[in-house]
Amino acid sequence: MADGVPRPAAPVAAQSARVIVINGDEPGIGFNDPTPAVPVGGNPGTTRGQQALNVFQRAADLWGRNLQTSQPVVVLALFSPLACTATSGTLGAAGAWNYFANVPALKQGGTALTPDTWYPAALAEKLTRQDIVVPDDLPIELIAFFNGDLGKPGCLENSGWYFGLDNQQAPNQTDLLGVVLHEFGHGLGVSVGPTSASSGNRALYPSVWERYMRDATTGKRWLDMTSPERAASARNNGNLVWTGATVTRAIPSTLEFLATIDADGVGTQEVGAATYGPSLARGLGLRGVLVAADDGGGVSLQDGCEPYPAASTVAGNIVLVNRGTCNFAVKTAQAQAAGAIGVVIANNAPGFLAPGGAAAGITIPTVGVTQAYGAALRATAPLEVQVRLDSSVRQGTTAGFARLYAPTTFAQGSSVSHFDTSLTPSVLMEPFITPDLVSKVRNPFDLTLPLLKDIGW
Template sequence: MIRRGLLYSALLAAGLCGAMSATAAEIKIVNQDVGTGQGFDDHTPATPIGGNPGTTFGQQAFNVFLFAAEIHGAYLKSDVTIVNNATFEPLECDATGGVLGSSGPLSVFTFDAANLPAGAKADTWYAGPTADALAGEDLDPGQADIQSQFNGALGSPGCIEGSKWYMGLDHQVPDGQIDFLNVVLHEMGHGLGFLGLTDLSTGEDFPGGADSHPDIYGTFVKHNGTFWDDLTPAQRVSAALDDGHLAFSGPTVVAEAPLALSQPDVYRVSAPAAAAGDYEYAQASFGPKATSANFSGSVARATPNDGCAAITNASDVAGKVALIDRGTCDFTVKALNAQAAGASAVLLANNQPAAVTPGGTPASPVNIPVILVSQADGNTLKANLAGLTGTVAKGTGLSGTNADGVLIYAPAQLSPGSSFSHYDTRLTPNAIMEYAINQDLRGEIDLDLTPALFQDIGWGIDRGNQFLLQCDTGIPKLVPGGMVIGANVIANAKIIAGNADDVGAYRAGVTAYAAQLAADELITADQASSLNACLTDAQTQAQYDEWGPPPAPPGIALNNNQPLANQKGAAGASTVYTLAVPAGAKTLNLRTYGGSGDVSISVTDPSGKVKDQPNRPGNSEMFTAGKPAAGTWTLTVKGVKAYSGVTVLGAYTQ
């Protein structure tokens, strides 16, 4: 028997090698913003940027989502199409922070022993896409698998003010912008199974009651050497708050950790002796990264201690590391006040047990590094201010790990939607599946330990070379440790092809992309040769034929001077009408009128020349011509807003 569970209450903010499926996973994106004029349907003009050829906000956002789907789909194996609903909505936020996105599977499934697919565990919950991949069939036909929402209010008054989405595919993110691709890759990861289902407020398995079962993610979690499933509910409640002692112990994650993680960054105090030692810290998401070159020397306590007003002891902190308490005001305010006082860096002391990454959008550039130490460590430093001296350095071991595996996020104060279902913030470099998006992430080329975790929870993983149709590029889709250059190749090729006007434009675009990969040393010389061998005229023609824009749909034929009533369409959608004009016609009139909404029109003559028309408010649009050329004239009606009840007329006189 296969059991299904619905995740009703809210989108989960999270996510053993299984049965190996023969095909790459196809992730189909369903645009839920159609007809709203918002989000993916936002037709605000936009300039192509960072490899994203879209010319409106909505088109660029959808391109990013398609790109992320190709990245994850390239290395995951499944014979079942994964349907991911996506929309932009106002999400919880304030002027300095908030939710960027939320996502999760719409259903979860368990298998009993009599119906157990190879590689699966009986009576254990799996996210819908993972369960489908293991079973080799769609366990919930006709239903979407993942629901994703993104913050449509970002940058508006009261919602992470001063910020905006960056829609490029290359991570060349300007200050004050947030890489939408990293956010989409992260949220899609939750929908694919990077999540736990335990109710952390009670410690009970999902869904609670007699039909509760463990989930596959939780089966690999350990707390101080004990598996999550062996803890009592009360012990789980405590363990979820035990910062630094909860870890994912899956064999693939543990094996690949040395390939993805480096030694931890620490603040190393050399004097006084009572405070000497290494202190872990969180790097601020703004300002320069702390290094031994820019974060070293004597420490001075700032006044006021919280740094929320102009520093009154500027002479004490000038040229030194300013020690400032967390609280009362935004992190960026503290940093700017210390910078104005001449501090060389800012050392923040947490004022509560819960871990946090200092973030926010500065009112002006922050040019000094900012880090935050824990409440306990901050108290130690403040108790030993006399002669306090230190520097940023590399610690020992692997960052973000303990004896059980790779740490997962367990702040001392429960954070619903973030606790348990993310990697810990101590991982260095930062991981794409940490609870906060960091500016140094490069999800388009490096998914770090995310694929490893997917393999542990049952996904088949394709580590073979990426093909462009039947041509082997010689570039692996995924290498241990998380690099996904091969996946990046197919994602870029499809985006370029899908937005190219002809094969020549595609060939030029994909060839330039391949050259940039080589220039950035993301591929070897041999791989560059193999990739270029897949970009011959014949190969690119075949690729464009497969991935290029779909042919324009045939037009709706109009009869001379016979109105076609009750036409309707969504905002941004276009409908094509045709009128055959005979030789010797004296005049031509193509027009729309009546109904509700707002449309615009463009006209193409028989030679293919486009005659754009100025758009008027409403649906009354007209094109006229004297002595029109003989042949088929095309009228394209586009919804500026959703429209209905519109009449379309084509008329000529002889």
């Protein structure tokens, strides 16, 4: 930051909250990068820096319209270069600048914070209706820094930010607006806060989040657990859930019915429905013989990326292929061309797989299964399988509550402070930005705003 005195950018007009982006970059870099740029996707900026700032302001505006607070939410934002090479780099991050506890409600209409509980700065100020001033500290609520060099020569140059405001990024681009909206979400309160997600240890007090996190196996809230119990819960895949009433009420309007696959001798598993192609039919769904037919060549005969040979057994059957080499929709298109009635894609790494992307002309359904389940299918194929929707359960829920991300192997920066990847359709606060996201934070499109309301917004 230049001399520690950020220049204020124009405040974003908003009906409810005023979310103000302050440009903290030095002259000539980041938001002040004068590199000429062609207006793109509704972003009228004519320099790279101006376009980036426009994206941040749009994200601030979207949040501002959805939140209510009498206190300005000030975001110190930087778009300066971060560590980067041609093949790897830091994208950026954001978070609450401070957490506060035991702040009294001084103003009329204000609410005292629940005693001995950490609140992110912007929420603490909303509830108490005051600007909580810390001596010798910056008067900001959020900090956000992103790698402005992404996509430039020498810095992940085959990827790069998309600066449009319409979510129409190319497959190799990262939608900056989606990433900034997501990171602002963390800064506003989608975070376990000062409590260590990994060890479960607290910084003196619990965070407000811990009231709403429950382990579905033990039935305990994080608030009532010991540190080792919290650490175990953070790794209890599929069983760490959010019990806040607003999120739970929003589930039926936001998440799809649970899709499962059942195969004799292999068992039943949740599947991820593809974001392209037709939805699974209600009732019996997709039923047929699953075959593990080889495709016509290429990197692997099992990736389904090449046309199938004329003598293949694909026609009239469901095809099992492995993830990798080509886009998901390419696999489905090849199987469809060979007469398949559906496609099952096996993940190539641990974890849930919902095949993403968009494609025209796809008329058969596609689902993703785990790597282990796919291997078991392959060992048993051909066999009868049924993929169906369970209208009594929503995808990404356990015991009726939305799952938080709690993989068995702890993921620093991702575990606990996100929704689980099994939620379908994908929501903004999953740990990985998916290409099908739209810039919305409220239900029925998303669960971020309901979650923030649960903690007091």
